[in-house]
Amino acid sequence: MYRVLIVDDEPVIRNGISAFIDWEEEGMTVEDHYANGVEALSALESCSFDILITDIKMPLMDGIQLMKQALALCPSLKVILISNYSDFEYVKEGLKLGAVDYLLKLTLKREELLAVLRRTISMLEEERRRDSELNHYQEGALYLDRKRFEQEIKRYIVQEQTFPESTVWDPAWLEESYACVYLMLDAAEEWRENYGYLYVQLLLEELQEAFYKQMREGSALLVAESSLFIIFPDLEGEVEQQLNQWKLQLEAKWGISTSIGFAKEQGVHRILKGYAESSLACQRRFFEGLGGLYRRSESESNHVQTLTDIEPNPDWTPFFEMIHKGDPASSAIDFALERWKSGILNPGQVQLEASRLLTGVYQSHADAGALVSERYELLFRKTETLEQLASFMISELEEMGKPYIPKLSDNGYGGQLITKALEYIANHFTENLTLQSVADIVHLSKSYFSLLFKKQTERNFIDYLIELRIREAKRLLAQNDSRIYDVAGAAGFKDVKYFSKVFKKITGLTPVEYRESMK
The missing domain is CATH 3.40.50.2300 (Response regulator)
Known part of the structure; x- marks a missing residue:
């Protein structure tokens, strides 16, 4: 039991x-x-x-x-x-x-x-099965020593304590140069979805066992749900070449992709530093792409990031203005990428900022609660690189860019009527809508509907309708080379001259100038 x-x-x-x-x-x-x-x-x-x-x-x-x-x-x-x-x-x-x-x-x-x-x-x-089988290996005693040392390393890493001068198993090679390696399985979440958590766990254990069979000295331990931490002696000073060869062998045998960060250290008391350095090096996969072999530069190692290095509350006003105006989602993401590519944030901090930005957009929607709870976790688990994060956010923002029902402060009867009206407008805004025709949909008089609409949305009916049509025109202008006349009609404007004037009044650009700015 x-x-x-x-x-x-x-x-x-x-x-x-x-x-x-x-x-x-x-x-x-x-x-x-x-x-x-x-x-x-x-x-x-x-x-x-x-x-x-x-x-x-x-x-x-x-x-x-x-x-x-x-x-x-x-x-x-x-x-x-x-x-x-x-x-x-x-x-x-x-x-x-x-x-x-x-x-x-x-x-x-x-x-x-x-x-x-x-x-x-x-x-x-x-x-238990694996431990039992490995105990019967010809070099079982050596394996058990390694296992004990592995557990001791893990204990000190978890407690974030410096290693003592002597350990349970203190091999002589630790006093010379040795490599600290942090290996991450790429696309781990996809593997879990397709084959299950246990499969990924067993795969990592296979990699761990392969290391022990190939390397007579060193230790490998599971440190996260998709990562291994490995240390082994740097006998010939060719760690990078050795890692590259070993990495290719693993990937060919198991059909996987891995990212590896590594550092060199000397002395048992430096293992914790080697763990931190190799882990930080592996984080570069987020910015540079999966499948690489990364080493921390000397300048990176000497720089200890503090809270003062990071601007805690950057001005995201331009980001939200672009979203509100209906500009292409890629424009807003390009603005965010200027900050994220600078390297002042680590991957987790970038993901956290991205989630906050999306939350700010989600919260303007009537179904914000469902959106946040469904998408928030997905962002963290499925965006392993900055490129994937940017694509994820563009996809989310483009979905948000479609006509949506804004969040109303009043959920009473009046709020329910206006929500129904907004749903109708979102589905028919390119058609010949009038204040009277929408008022009829919710069975209200034209004058009362006008007052209630402004109270609930803080905008006049016609201003709201024009805003939706301009957003649609922006989307069409950024996506194709259709004639301005055709764009105006597809967005719900019957008069192309009126459309051009309204467009420039709202955006500060003519439709042609806006299209050029998006190229």
């Missing part, structure tokens, strides 16, 4: 998780559950639990702190996080530390929890 510990400060969540599953039937037992991390850590000191299910936000000690200290006590422990959307930055940290997965409190279903638990058990069983 696998022993499970549940930690959450809300009794209803703890009891709900306990009641969700027929634990005995699944080969598990829930023997304890606690309201905070401090109590749970005391129970974990015996290291007799196999699975930890923990909330992130808790009093006294949060779930991330608990996870760090629990893994330091028992590196083989498997952790499942439960959280809210507002905890996503903590969730990312937990996944980097090696959490199996995370589940959302507000939408937690028995089937989802059961699937994650079964996957966790499969991982535990596979680790």
Whole structure:
């Protein structure tokens, strides 16, 4: 039986998780559950639990702190996080530390929890099987030494502590030059979607085993859900060439793409620095593309980024103005890319800023809640490079650029009528709409509808209609070389001269000038 510990400060969540599953039937037992991390850590000191299910936000000690200290006590422990959307930055940290997965409190279903638990058990069983088989290798003693050293490295990385001068297994080559390598599986999320989490986990373990079979000295450990940290002696001073050759062999054998960051260090006490340097080097894949071999330059290594290096609240007014005016999404993204390509932010910070920008756009929509919750996670998990992030955002913003229903402050009867009117306008704005024709749709008098529309949208009916038509004209001008007359008609303007005057009044450019500016 696998022993499970549940930690959450809300009794209803703890009891709900306990009641969700027929634990005995699944080969598990829930023997304890606690309201905070401090109590749970005391129970974990015996290291007799196999699975930890923990909330992130808790009093006294949060779930991330608990996870760090629990893994330091028992590196083989498997952790499942439960959280809210507002905890996503903590969730990312937990996944980097090696959490199996995370589940959302507000939408937690028995089937989802059961699937994650079964996957966790499969991982535990596979680790036990693999450890058992490797113990029978001819060089089993050497493997066990490596494994102990691997666990010790992992413990110090998790605790972010400097290595002592002596360790459980302190090979002589650590006192000479050695390579620190951070390897990431490219397109890991796509692999998970197509083949499952367990497949990716087993693939990484295959890579780990391949390293041990090929390299008589060194260690390899899983440090995140799609990454390995490897150290080995730099015997001939040709680490880059050796890594390139090994990388090509791995990719050819398993049909994968990998990105590798590396650094050189000397002395066991420098392992933690080597881990940080190689991890930071691998982050360059976000800016330079997947599949590369990266090394931190000396200037990068000497520069320690502080909060003062980063402008905390940049002026994004031009970005939102371009979106509001209906300019091509690529123009707004180009504005953002000027900041992001500068290198003052790391990939996570860029993704966070991108999510905030999209949230600002989402929140102008009536269905903002659904949009944010559905797309926010996708941005973090599927944009491994800046190019992918830019494409993702352009796609999202173009979707937002279509006629939409603006968010109204009043959800009462009046708000419902205007929402219905806005839906009708969004579907028919290129047609011959009038104030009277739309008022008839919602069964209101022309005068009352006019007053209610302005109160709800803070715009006159005709101004709103012209705004939609100009946005459509911008889209058409940026996408094709149709005649201005045809663009005007397709956008809902019957008089091309009137269209040209209105367009220049709103944008400051003639339709022809605007088209040229978009090339």
